[in-house]
Amino acid sequence: QKEVEQDPGPLSVPEGAIVSLNCTYSNSAFQYFMWYRQYSRKGPELLMYTYSSGNKEDGRFTAQVDKSSKYISLFIRDSQPSDSATYLCAMRGSARQLTFGSGTQLTVLP
Amino acid sequence: DTAVSQTPKYLVTQMGNDKSIKCEQNLGHDTMYWYKQDSKKFLKIMFSYNNKELIINETVPNRFSPKSPDKAHLNLHINSLELGDSAVYFCASSQAGGHEQYFGPGTRLTVT
Numbered sequence: 001q002k003e004v005e006q007d008p009g010p011l012s013v014p015e016g017a018i019v020s021l022n023c024t025y026s027n028s029a030f031q032y033f034m035w036y037r038q039y040s041r042k043g044p045e046l047l048m049y050t051y052s053s054g055n056k057e058d059g060r061f062t063a064q065v066d067k068s069s070k071y072i073s074l075f076i077r078d079s080q081p082s083d084s085a086t087y088l089c090a091m092r093g094s095a096r097q098l099t100f101g102s103g104t105q106l107t108v109l110p
Numbered sequence: 111d112t113a114v115s116q117t118p119k120y121l122v123t124q125m126g127n128d129k130s131i132k133c134e135q136n137l138g139h140d141t142m143y144w145y146k147q148d149s150k151k152f153l154k155i156m157f158s159y160n161n162k163e164l165i166i167n168e169t170v171p172n173r174f175s176p177k178s179p180d181k182a183h184l185n186l187h188i189n190s191l192e193l194g195d196s197a198v199y200f201c202a203s204s205q206a207g208g209h210e211q212y213f214g215p216g217t218r219l220t221v222t
Contacts, residue, residue, distance in 0.1 A: 032209050043114070043200055043213030044153070051209075086151055096141055096204065097158055097165065098211065103151040 003027050006089055006101030015110050019076040023089035023101045026070065030091040030099075033065050035074045038086045038103070047087075048074065079108045113137050114214035116201050122220045123191055131186045131217045133201030142184035143211065144176060145200040153200070159184050160206055196221045 006023045013019055021035075032051055036044035048063040050056045050072075056063045062075040072091075076083055089101040114135045123129055135142065141160040147153045157176045158165045164176065173189045188195060201214040 034209060038151075041216070043202075043215050045213065046210045049209050088151075088153060092209070095165075096160070096206070097143075097155045097167075099155075100153040103153075105151075 001026065002102075003099050004089065004091060004101045007104055008102060009104040010107065011104055012107045012109060013079055015079060015081060015108055017079050017108070019079050019083070019106060019108075021074040021076075021087050021089075021104050021106070023072050023091075024070055025072075025091060025099075027091075027093065027099070028067075028070070029093035031094070032092050033063070033072050034090040034098070035061075035063055036088040036090055036100075038088060040085075044088055076106075079106075081108045081110045084108050114201055114203055114212050116199075116214040116217050118217060119215065120218050120220075122222065124222055125191055125193060127191050128187070128189045129191060129219075130188070131199055131201075131219075133184050133186070133214060135182055135201075135203040135212070135214075137203055137212060139203035139212070140181055140206050141204050142178070143202040143204075144184065144186050145202060145213075147198045147200060147216070149197070156186075156199075157184075191221045193221050195219060 004025045035048045037047045038044040053067040060077045064073045086103045088103045090098040143158045144156040178184045198216045202211040204211045
Protein backbone atom coordinates (compact mmCIF):
# COMPACT_ATOMS: atom_id res chain seq x y z
CA GLN A 1 0.00 0.00 0.00
CA LYS A 2 1.33 3.42 -0.96
CA GLU A 3 1.70 6.05 1.76
CA VAL A 4 -0.42 8.46 -0.26
CA GLU A 5 -3.33 7.38 -2.43
CA GLN A 6 -4.94 9.75 -4.90
CA ASP A 7 -8.04 9.27 -7.01
CA PRO A 8 -6.52 8.57 -10.39
CA GLY A 9 -9.10 10.19 -12.64
CA PRO A 10 -8.95 11.31 -15.34
CA LEU A 11 -11.66 13.79 -14.54
CA SER A 12 -13.55 15.76 -17.17
CA VAL A 13 -15.99 18.52 -16.18
CA PRO A 14 -17.82 21.36 -17.95
CA GLU A 15 -16.68 24.92 -17.43
CA GLY A 16 -18.16 26.43 -14.28
CA ALA A 17 -18.44 23.12 -12.42
CA ILE A 18 -17.17 22.55 -8.90
CA VAL A 19 -14.29 20.11 -8.87
CA SER A 20 -13.34 17.93 -5.91
CA LEU A 21 -9.92 16.28 -5.78
CA ASN A 22 -8.98 13.94 -2.94
CA CYS A 23 -6.11 12.08 -1.32
CA THR A 24 -5.85 9.68 1.58
CA TYR A 25 -2.70 8.84 3.46
CA SER A 26 -1.51 6.31 6.00
CA ASN A 27 1.40 8.05 7.76
CA SER A 28 0.10 9.83 10.86
CA ALA A 29 3.38 11.78 11.08
CA PHE A 30 2.41 13.92 8.09
CA GLN A 31 1.70 17.49 9.24
CA TYR A 32 2.07 19.62 6.14
CA PHE A 33 -0.22 19.16 3.18
CA MET A 34 0.16 20.66 -0.25
CA TRP A 35 -1.48 20.68 -3.64
CA TYR A 36 0.64 21.11 -6.72
CA ARG A 37 -0.59 21.82 -10.22
CA GLN A 38 1.33 20.49 -13.21
CA TYR A 39 0.60 21.61 -16.73
CA SER A 40 1.58 19.31 -19.56
CA ARG A 41 5.36 19.15 -20.05
CA LYS A 42 6.00 21.57 -17.19
CA GLY A 43 7.25 21.26 -13.63
CA PRO A 44 4.79 21.13 -10.71
CA GLU A 45 3.93 24.45 -9.08
CA LEU A 46 2.61 24.90 -5.56
CA LEU A 47 -1.06 25.82 -5.47
CA MET A 48 -2.08 25.51 -1.84
CA TYR A 49 -0.42 24.65 1.44
CA THR A 50 -2.10 23.73 4.75
CA TYR A 51 -0.62 22.91 8.10
CA SER A 52 -2.46 20.31 10.20
CA SER A 53 -6.25 20.07 10.05
CA GLY A 54 -8.56 22.76 8.76
CA ASN A 55 -9.56 24.70 5.69
CA LYS A 56 -7.72 27.25 3.60
CA GLU A 57 -9.22 29.34 0.85
CA ASP A 58 -7.45 31.18 -1.96
CA GLY A 59 -9.73 32.64 -4.60
CA ARG A 60 -11.54 29.81 -6.33
CA PHE A 61 -9.49 27.15 -4.53
CA THR A 62 -10.19 25.63 -1.11
CA ALA A 63 -7.98 23.06 0.58
CA GLN A 64 -9.32 20.89 3.39
CA VAL A 65 -7.41 18.60 5.72
CA ASP A 66 -9.01 16.08 8.06
CA LYS A 67 -6.18 14.48 10.00
CA SER A 68 -8.52 12.25 12.00
CA SER A 69 -9.61 10.59 8.76
CA LYS A 70 -6.24 11.02 7.04
CA TYR A 71 -8.02 12.66 4.14
CA ILE A 72 -7.32 15.85 2.21
CA SER A 73 -9.30 17.58 -0.50
CA LEU A 74 -8.95 20.39 -2.99
CA PHE A 75 -12.07 22.12 -4.26
CA ILE A 76 -12.09 24.30 -7.36
CA ARG A 77 -15.12 26.56 -7.79
CA ASP A 78 -16.23 27.96 -11.13
CA SER A 79 -13.69 25.81 -12.93
CA GLN A 80 -12.08 27.26 -16.06
CA PRO A 81 -10.43 25.62 -19.07
CA SER A 82 -7.16 27.09 -17.80
CA ASP A 83 -7.51 24.83 -14.73
CA SER A 84 -6.96 21.80 -16.97
CA ALA A 85 -3.83 20.15 -15.59
CA THR A 86 -2.66 17.30 -13.40
CA TYR A 87 -3.16 17.97 -9.69
CA LEU A 88 -0.77 16.32 -7.26
CA CYS A 89 -1.27 16.15 -3.53
CA ALA A 90 1.89 16.13 -1.45
CA MET A 91 2.64 15.88 2.24
CA ARG A 92 5.48 15.72 4.69
CA GLY A 93 6.26 15.29 8.34
CA SER A 94 9.29 16.80 10.08
CA ALA A 95 11.61 15.76 7.26
CA ARG A 96 11.92 18.03 4.23
CA GLN A 97 11.12 15.37 1.70
CA LEU A 98 7.67 15.39 0.17
CA THR A 99 5.61 12.30 -0.53
CA PHE A 100 3.39 12.79 -3.56
CA GLY A 101 0.17 11.20 -4.69
CA SER A 102 0.06 9.81 -8.20
CA GLY A 103 -1.88 12.80 -9.56
CA THR A 104 -5.35 13.40 -10.99
CA GLN A 105 -5.62 14.65 -14.54
CA LEU A 106 -8.36 17.27 -14.83
CA THR A 107 -9.89 18.57 -18.05
CA VAL A 108 -12.33 21.47 -17.95
CA LEU A 109 -14.35 21.61 -21.14
CA PRO A 110 -15.39 25.03 -22.50
CA ASP B 111 14.32 35.20 -15.07
CA THR B 112 14.14 31.45 -14.43
CA ALA B 113 14.11 30.41 -10.76
CA VAL B 114 15.10 26.75 -11.23
CA SER B 115 16.66 25.75 -14.51
CA GLN B 116 17.74 22.38 -15.84
CA THR B 117 19.83 21.32 -18.80
CA PRO B 118 19.33 19.59 -21.06
CA LYS B 119 15.57 19.65 -21.56
CA TYR B 120 15.66 16.46 -23.62
CA LEU B 121 18.22 13.68 -23.49
CA VAL B 122 18.19 10.63 -25.74
CA THR B 123 20.95 8.10 -25.21
CA GLN B 124 21.75 4.43 -25.48
CA MET B 125 21.87 1.81 -22.79
CA GLY B 126 25.17 1.60 -20.99
CA ASN B 127 26.09 5.25 -21.48
CA ASP B 128 26.88 7.71 -18.69
CA LYS B 129 25.08 11.04 -18.65
CA SER B 130 24.66 14.11 -16.45
CA ILE B 131 21.80 16.52 -15.88
CA LYS B 132 22.52 19.96 -14.50
CA CYS B 133 20.35 22.06 -12.20
CA GLU B 134 20.75 25.63 -11.03
CA GLN B 135 18.56 27.76 -8.79
CA ASN B 136 18.80 31.52 -8.30
CA LEU B 137 16.37 31.73 -5.37
CA GLY B 138 18.98 31.64 -2.64
CA HIS B 139 17.56 28.38 -1.30
CA ASP B 140 19.79 26.05 0.65
CA THR B 141 18.04 22.76 -0.05
CA MET B 142 17.82 21.09 -3.45
CA TYR B 143 16.17 17.91 -4.63
CA TRP B 144 16.00 15.47 -7.49
CA TYR B 145 12.72 13.76 -8.36
CA LYS B 146 11.86 11.10 -10.92
CA GLN B 147 8.46 11.16 -12.62
CA ASP B 148 7.45 8.00 -14.41
CA SER B 149 5.09 7.61 -17.34
CA LYS B 150 2.11 7.46 -14.98
CA LYS B 151 3.01 10.86 -13.55
CA PHE B 152 4.10 9.43 -10.21
CA LEU B 153 6.67 11.80 -8.71
CA LYS B 154 9.19 10.19 -6.40
CA ILE B 155 12.00 11.79 -4.41
CA MET B 156 15.47 10.56 -5.26
CA PHE B 157 17.73 12.83 -3.24
CA SER B 158 17.71 15.92 -1.11
CA TYR B 159 20.84 17.96 -0.45
CA ASN B 160 21.21 20.59 2.26
CA ASN B 161 24.50 22.16 3.33
CA LYS B 162 26.43 19.11 2.18
CA GLU B 163 24.02 16.76 3.92
CA LEU B 164 22.81 14.23 1.43
CA ILE B 165 19.66 12.23 2.07
CA ILE B 166 19.26 9.35 -0.32
CA ASN B 167 16.09 7.48 -1.06
CA GLU B 168 17.11 3.90 -0.38
CA THR B 169 15.37 2.66 -3.51
CA VAL B 170 17.64 4.69 -5.80
CA PRO B 171 20.32 2.54 -7.47
CA ASN B 172 23.89 3.58 -6.75
CA ARG B 173 24.33 4.25 -10.49
CA PHE B 174 22.75 7.60 -9.66
CA SER B 175 24.96 10.11 -7.90
CA PRO B 176 24.17 13.73 -7.07
CA LYS B 177 26.99 16.26 -7.09
CA SER B 178 26.71 19.74 -5.60
CA PRO B 179 29.56 22.14 -6.40
CA ASP B 180 27.82 24.90 -4.43
CA LYS B 181 24.46 25.82 -2.88
CA ALA B 182 23.00 26.98 -6.16
CA HIS B 183 23.80 23.86 -8.17
CA LEU B 184 22.89 20.20 -7.87
CA ASN B 185 23.80 17.93 -10.75
CA LEU B 186 22.72 14.35 -11.31
CA HIS B 187 25.13 11.87 -12.81
CA ILE B 188 23.87 8.52 -14.05
CA ASN B 189 26.18 5.62 -14.88
CA SER B 190 25.40 2.63 -17.08
CA LEU B 191 21.99 3.83 -18.17
CA GLU B 192 19.19 1.27 -18.37
CA LEU B 193 15.88 1.25 -20.23
CA GLY B 194 14.03 1.66 -16.93
CA ASP B 195 15.79 4.97 -16.30
CA SER B 196 13.64 6.56 -19.01
CA ALA B 197 11.53 9.18 -17.22
CA VAL B 198 11.28 12.90 -16.58
CA TYR B 199 13.72 14.11 -13.94
CA PHE B 200 12.85 17.23 -11.98
CA CYS B 201 15.11 19.37 -9.88
CA ALA B 202 13.55 21.44 -7.08
CA SER B 203 14.69 23.76 -4.33
CA SER B 204 13.35 25.17 -1.09
CA GLN B 205 14.40 27.06 2.00
CA ALA B 206 15.50 24.83 4.86
CA GLY B 207 12.36 23.79 6.66
CA GLY B 208 10.27 25.44 3.97
CA HIS B 209 7.26 23.74 2.54
CA GLU B 210 7.21 25.36 -0.84
CA GLN B 211 9.41 23.59 -3.31
CA TYR B 212 10.09 25.26 -6.62
CA PHE B 213 10.47 22.86 -9.50
CA GLY B 214 12.49 23.15 -12.67
CA PRO B 215 10.99 22.43 -16.09
CA GLY B 216 12.20 18.84 -16.13
CA THR B 217 14.62 16.79 -18.23
CA ARG B 218 12.99 14.13 -20.37
CA LEU B 219 15.43 11.20 -20.52
CA THR B 220 14.91 8.46 -23.08
CA VAL B 221 17.17 5.43 -23.01
CA THR B 222 17.14 3.30 -26.16
